[in-house]
Amino acid sequence: MTDTLAAPTANTGGARFVGQRVQRREDLRLVTGHGRYTDDVVVPGMLHAAFLRSDIARGVINSIDVSAARQLDGVVAVFTGADFNAEIREHWVDFEGPGGDASPFRVLADTDVRFAGDPIAVVIATSRYIAEDACELIEVDIEPSTPVIGADAALAADAPVVHAGRADNIAGAIPAAADPVLDEIFANAAHVITETIDQNRYLCVPMETRGIVSQWDPFNQELTVHISTQGPHGVRAYIGRALGIPENRIRVIMKDVGGGFGQKMFMIPDEVAVVLAGKRLGRPVKWIEDRRENLMSGLHARDDRMTVSFAVDDTFHILGVKCDLIEDVGSFNAAGSSSIGFVGLLFPGPYKIPRVGFSAKAVFTNTCGRCSYRGPWMMETAAREQMMDIAARRLGIDPLEFRRINVITSAELPYTTAAGLVYDAVSIDGSLEQAVSMVGYEAFRAEQAAARAQGRFIGLGLGLYVEPSGIAMGNMSSEAAIVSISVNGDVTAVMSSGSHGQSLETTVAQVVADRLGVDFERVTVVQGDTAATPFGPGTGGSRSAVILNGAASQASGDVRTKMLEIAAHVLEAATDDLELEAGNISVRGTPSKGISVTEVARIAYLRPQELPPGMSLGLESHARYTPNAPFTFSNSCHACVVEVDAVTGGVKVLRFIVSEDCGVMINPDVVEGQIAGGVVQGIGGVLYEEMAYDMSGNPMNTTFVDYLLPTATEVPIIEYGHIETRSSTNPGGFKGMGEGGAIGSPPAVINAVADASPTSSTGRSSSRCRRRTSAPPSTLLADPAE
Amino acid sequence: MADTTVGIPTVSVTVNGVLRRGTPEPRKTLADFLRDDCELTGTHLGCEHGVCGACTIFMDGEAVRSCLVFAVQAEGADITTIEGLSAPDGTLSVVQKAMNEAHGLQCGFCTPGFVVSITALLRDNPDPSDEEIRQGLSGNLCRCTGYQGIIKAVKIAAGQSVDANGKAH
Ligand code: FES
Ligand code: FES
Numbered sequence: 001m002t003d004t005l006a007a008p009t010a011n012t013g014g015a016r017f018v019g020q021r022v023q024r025r026e027d028l029r030l031v032t033g034h035g036r037y038t039d040d041v042v043v044p045g046m047l048h049a050a051f052l053r054s055d056i057a058r059g060v061i062n063s064i065d066v067s068a069a070r071q072l073d074g075v076v077a078v079f080t081g082a083d084f085n086a087e088i089r090e091h092w093v094d095f096e097g098p099g100g101d102a103s104p105f106r107v108l109a110d111t112d113v114r115f116a117g118d119p120i121a122v123v124i125a126t127s128r129y130i131a132e133d134a135c136e137l138i139e140v141d142i143e144p145s146t147p148v149i150g151a152d153a154a155l156a157a158d159a160p161v162v163h164a165g166r167a168d169n170i171a172g173a174i175p176a177a178a179d180p181v182l183d184e185i186f187a188n189a190a191h192v193i194t195e196t197i198d199q200n201r202y203l204c205v206p207m208e209t210r211g212i213v214s215q216w217d218p219f220n221q222e223l224t225v226h227i228s229t230q231g232p233h234g235v236r237a238y239i240g241r242a243l244g245i246p247e248n249r250i251r252v253i254m255k256d257v258g259g260g261f262g263q264k265m266f267m268i269p270d271e272v273a274v275v276l277a278g279k280r281l282g283r284p285v286k287w288i289e290d291r292r293e294n295l296m297s298g299l300h301a302r303d304d305r306m307t308v309s310f311a312v313d314d315t316f317h318i319l320g321v322k323c324d325l326i327e328d329v330g331s332f333n334a335a336g337s338s339s340i341g342f343v344g345l346l347f348p349g350p351y352k353i354p355r356v357g358f359s360a361k362a363v364f365t366n367t368c369g370r371c372s373y374r375g376p377w378m379m380e381t382a383a384r385e386q387m388m389d390i391a392a393r394r395l396g397i398d399p400l401e402f403r404r405i406n407v408i409t410s411a412e413l414p415y416t417t418a419a420g421l422v423y424d425a426v427s428i429d430g431s432l433e434q435a436v437s438m439v440g441y442e443a444f445r446a447e448q449a450a451a452r453a454q455g456r457f458i459g460l461g462l463g464l465y466v467e468p469s470g471i472a473m474g475n476m477s478s479e480a481a482i483v484s485i486s487v488n489g490d491v492t493a494v495m496s497s498g499s500h501g502q503s504l505e506t507t508v509a510q511v512v513a514d515r516l517g518v519d520f521e522r523v524t525v526v527q528g529d530t531a532a533t534p535f536g537p538g539t540g541g542s543r544s545a546v547i548l549n550g551a552a553s554q555a556s557g558d559v560r561t562k563m564l565e566i567a568a569h570v571l572e573a574a575t576d577d578l579e580l581e582a583g584n585i586s587v588r589g590t591p592s593k594g595i596s597v598t599e600v601a602r603i604a605y606l607r608p609q610e611l612p613p614g615m616s617l618g619l620e621s622h623a624r625y626t627p628n629a630p631f632t633f634s635n636s637c638h639a640c641v642v643e644v645d646a647v648t649g650g651v652k653v654l655r656f657i658v659s660e661d662c663g664v665m666i667n668p669d670v671v672e673g674q675i676a677g678g679v680v681q682g683i684g685g686v687l688y689e690e691m692a693y694d695m696s697g698n699p700m701n702t703t704f705v706d707y708l709l710p711t712a713t714e715v716p717i718i719e720y721g722h723i724e725t726r727s728s729t730n731p732g733g734f735k736g737m738g739e740g741g742a743i744g745s746p747p748a749v750i751n752a753v754a755d756a757s758p759t760s761s762t763g764r765s766s767s768r769c770r771r772r773t774s775a776p777p778s779t780l781l782a783d784p785a786e
Numbered sequence: 787m788a789d790t791t792v793g794i795p796t797v798s799v800t801v802n803g804v805l806r807r808g809t810p811e812p813r814k815t816l817a818d819f820l821r822d823d824c825e826l827t828g829t830h831l832g833c834e835h836g837v838c839g840a841c842t843i844f845m846d847g848e849a850v851r852s853c854l855v856f857a858v859q860a861e862g863a864d865i866t867t868i869e870g871l872s873a874p875d876g877t878l879s880v881v882q883k884a885m886n887e888a889h890g891l892q893c894g895f896c897t898p899g900f901v902v903s904i905t906a907l908l909r910d911n912p913d914p915s916d917e918e919i920r921q922g923l924s925g926n927l928c929r930c931t932g933y934q935g936i937i938k939a940v941k942i943a944a945g946q947s948v949d950a951n952g953k954a955h
Contacts, residue, residue, distance in 0.1 A: 042825075680931075709927050
C-alpha cells in the first residue's frame with residue numbers, strides 16, 4: 001500500500017488488511033478453553049452469592065425470616081432490602097444522565113414484590129451450593145394480589161398500579177399530535193389499509209449468563225469488579241454514584257464475555273447487591289446467574305403491539321401512515337429500554353412516505369423488565385415490513401411490486417425522511433434488487449404455483465430496512481483510542497470499548513495496521529479494563545466499526561504523521577515523497593533510502609537529539625473521536641423462503657438471503673458472522689422462542705427445555721450479497737451492521753409464512769400471520785379470520 | 787465447610803492424562819469438579835440442565851454433558867476436556883483450527899462444547915453429510931454465529947471443500 005500522510009482514506013483502496021478475511025486472533029485462546037470469562041475468575045477468600053426470588057408476580061411482603069438460613073454451616077451473611085435499599089445514593093446511568101426519567105429501581109424487594117423473579121434476599125456463603133441451600137431456608141410471607149399481566153391489563157381503567165406511588169402504569173408516552181394535513185391525506189386516499197401487528201416477548205439469551213466478582217479492599221479503599229458486561233466504564237461510573245465511591249478508586253475489568261446482545265449494557269439490581277454485600281463484608285463475592293434466573297429475571301425484550309394505517313393512492317404510492325404503538329416494558333425495565341421514540345423516528349425506513357403520524361405508550365406490568373435487545377426499535381421494521389405485504393395483497397399487487405413503487409432509489413439521494421433524517425450514502429433499492437435477484441423471485445413464483453398444484457405450500461418473504469448504526473449522541477457520542485509504537489516498534493491500541501464477541505481485537509488491529517503501514521501481527525489491542533482504557537460507553541448500537549475504529553484511525557493517523565516527519569528529517573526528504581509500507585519508510589523512487597518503523601521509534605524515545613527541532617518525544621497519541629453525524633445509515637434486504645406443512649403448521653426455512661450494505665467492510669467474515677447471528681435470532685424469535693406468562697404472572701419458559709433456541713438443524717445456509725457504499729460520516733467509510741440481522745429477519749420469516757398460506761395470492765387478503773401464545777415449535781398460523 | 791476437599795479421596799479420575807484425586811461432595815457435578823477442583827475452566831456452563839452442550843467433555847471416549855454427571859460417578863474414568871485437545875504449546879487440533887478458519891465462533895462461550903462434539907462426530911463419522919453434521923451438532927447451542935461458521939468448520943475439518951457460503955462440494 002502506498003499513500004501519503006495527507007490521504008484521509010488510508011484504510012481503503014490499497015489497504016493490506018482492511019477488507020480481508022483476516023482470521024481472528026481471539027480464537028487461539030477461545031478454541032482451546034483458555035478464555036477468561038467471569039466465572040473463571042477466582043480470588044483468594046472468595047465467597048459466593050445466591051438470590052432468593054419471588055415466585056409470586058405481585059403481592060405485599062408481610063415478613064421475611066432469614067434466621068434459619070443464617071445458621072446454616074457455611075453461610076456468612078444474608079441480606080435483604082432492609083439492609084441495602086437505603087444505601088443507594090444516586091441511581092442513574094450515563095446513558096440517561098441525572099434527572100432523566102429514571103426507571104423504577106430498588107436493590108432488593110422490600111415492601112412488595114412486582115414480578116416473579118424479583119430478588120428478595122441474597123445469601124453469601126462459602127460455596128454456591130450452600131448459598132442455594134440457604135435460600136430454601138428463608139421464609140417469606142407474601143400476600144398475593146392480582147398481577148397486571150399484558151398491556152391491556154396495564155391500561156385498563158381500574159388497573160392496579162405496578163409501582164406504588166405512580167398515578168398509572170404509563171412508563172412513557174408519545175401522544176398523537178393533531179395533524180390536519182395527514183387527516184386530509186387519509187380522507188382523500190384511494191385506499192386505506194389498517195392492521196394491528198403483535199410481536200411476542202423474546203430475549204437476548206447470551207450463552208454466558210450474567211456474572212460478577214466484586215472485591216472491596218478496605219485498606220486501600222479500592223473496589224475491583226470483574227463483570228460480564230458490554231461496557232466497564234458504565235459499570236464504574238454507576239457504582240461510583242450509587243455507592244459514593246470516587247471513580248478513581250474503582251477498577252472494572254471485563255475479560256472475555258459470552259455475548260450480551262443488549263442485556264448486559266447496564267447493571268441490574270442483583271449485581272449491585274453483590275457489590276454491596278462484598279463491601280459490607282470486606283470480602284470478595286462472586287455471583288454467577290443461573291440459566292433459570294437469566295430467563296426469568298435477567299431482563300426481557302420485544303413484546304410490542306402496533307396498529308398501522310397506510311393511505312395509498314391509486315398508483316400504489318404510499319401517501320401517509322399512522323401508527324400507534326404499545327410496548328410492555330415489564331416492571332423494572334433497564335435504562336433506555338423503551339424504544340417508542342426511535343420507532344416513530346425510524347418508521348418510514350426505506351420508503352418514500354411523505355407524512356407520518358405516530359403515537360405510543362410504554363406500560364409497566366408485573367413481569368420482568370425490558371432491556372434494549374439487538375435493534376431495540378426493530379418494531380418499526382417488523383410492523384412496517386409485514387404491513388407492506390398485507391397492504392400489497394389487499395391492493396391486489398405483488399409485495400415486491402409494492403416495494404419497488406415506494407422504495408427510495410439511489411437517484412433520489414440525498415433523501416430526507418418525513419422525520420427529518422437524511423440518507424446520503426445508502427443503496428436501498430440496490431439491496432432490494434440484489435436480494436430479489438439472488439433468491440430468483442420470478443422463478444420462485446412459478447415454482448410456488450407448481451408446488452401449490454401438488455399441495456405443497458412454499459412462500460417467500462422480504463424484509464427491507466435502513467439501520468441507524470453508529471449512534472452518536474449523549475454518552476454514546478464518542479470513543480477513544482491510545483495508539484503507541486513502543487521502543488521495539490510494536491504497536492498497542494488501547495481502546496475505550498471492547499468486544500463481547502464482535503471480534504474487535506482483530507478488526508481494530510486491521511484498521512490500525514493499515515493506517516500505520518505495519519504488519520497486522522505487530523498490533524495488539526487492549527480493551528475492557530478501566531484502569532488502562534479511556535472512557536467509552538460500551539459496545540452496543542452497532543457503533544464499533546464507525547466510532548471505535550474512527551478513534552483508532554484518528555490516533556493512528558497522528559502517530560503516522562509524526563513517524564513520517566521524523567523519517568523525513570532523518571532521510572532529508574519531504575514527507576510527501578515518503579512511502580510507508582510493511583514497517584518501512586522509504587523515499588519514493590529511491591527504495592534503498594529508507595528507515596524502519598522500529599528505528600523511527602527508537603529515535604523518538606531514545607535519541608531525542610535526532611528528532612526534528614522542537615518535536616516532542618515519543619510515538620503515541622490519545623484521540624477521542626466522534627463521527628460527523630448522529631447516525632451512520634446502513635441498509636439491507638432479507639429474503640426468506642419457507643415451506644409450511646399444511647397439516648401440522650410446521651415451518652421449515654428453506655433459504656435465507658441477506659443483501660447488506662455496510663459501507664467499506666473491514667473483515668467480511670466478521671460482517672457475515674454478525675449477519676448470521678442476528679438472522680438466526682430473528683428466526684428463533686418468530687418460530688421458536690417465546691417468554692410467555694400465565695394469567696397469574698408465572699413465567700412459562702424458564703429453562704432451555706421450554707425456551708427454545710434454534711439449533712443447527714433448524715437453520716438454513718445463509719447466503720450473503722454485499723454492496724459497499726462508502727459512508728461519509730467517518731474516515732474509513734465504514735457503517736455498523738451488528739443489529740441488522742435481528743431487525744430484518746423477523747418480518748421476512750413472517751411474510752414468507754403468510755405468502756405460503758393457501759389463500760395468500762387468491763385475491764383474498766390473508767397475508768397475516770399470528771403466533772399462538774406458547775405455540776409448539778415452528779407453529780405459525782395464518783389468521784383464519786382474514 | 788460442607789464442600790471441603792480434605793479427607794480420603796472419594797474420586798480418582800484421569801483428566802487429560804493426569805490422575806486427579808478429590809473429595810467432592812456427592813452432589814457436586816463433574817463440571818464443577820473439573821472447573822473448581824481441577825482448575826480447568828475451559829468446560830463452560832451455559833444452562834446446568836443438560837440442554838446447551840457447553841459443558842461437553844469426553845468421558846471414557848463418549849461425549850458427555852458434565853453438568854449432568856456427578857463427580858463421584860466419574861470414579862475411575864478417563865476424561866478429556868477442551869484443554870486436552872490442543873498441544874501444550876498451543877498447537878491446535880484439526881477441529882480447533884477449522885473453527886478459526888471458518889469463523890466458527892464469536893464470543894467463544896459455546897466453543898469448547900462444540901469442539902468436543904465435533905471431534906466426537908468426526909471420529910465416528912469422518913465424512914458426514916450436511917444432514918448428519920446438523921444432527922450431530924443439534925445438542926449444542928450457539929447464540930452468536932447462527933451455526934453457519936460452525937457447520938463450515940466441520941466440513942473443513944472433515945476435509946470437504948466448501949464455498950464461501952459453507953456449501954460442500
Ligand atoms: S451446561 Fe451442561 S448442557 Fe448446558
Ligand atoms: S460463539 Fe457465542 S455462543 Fe457461540
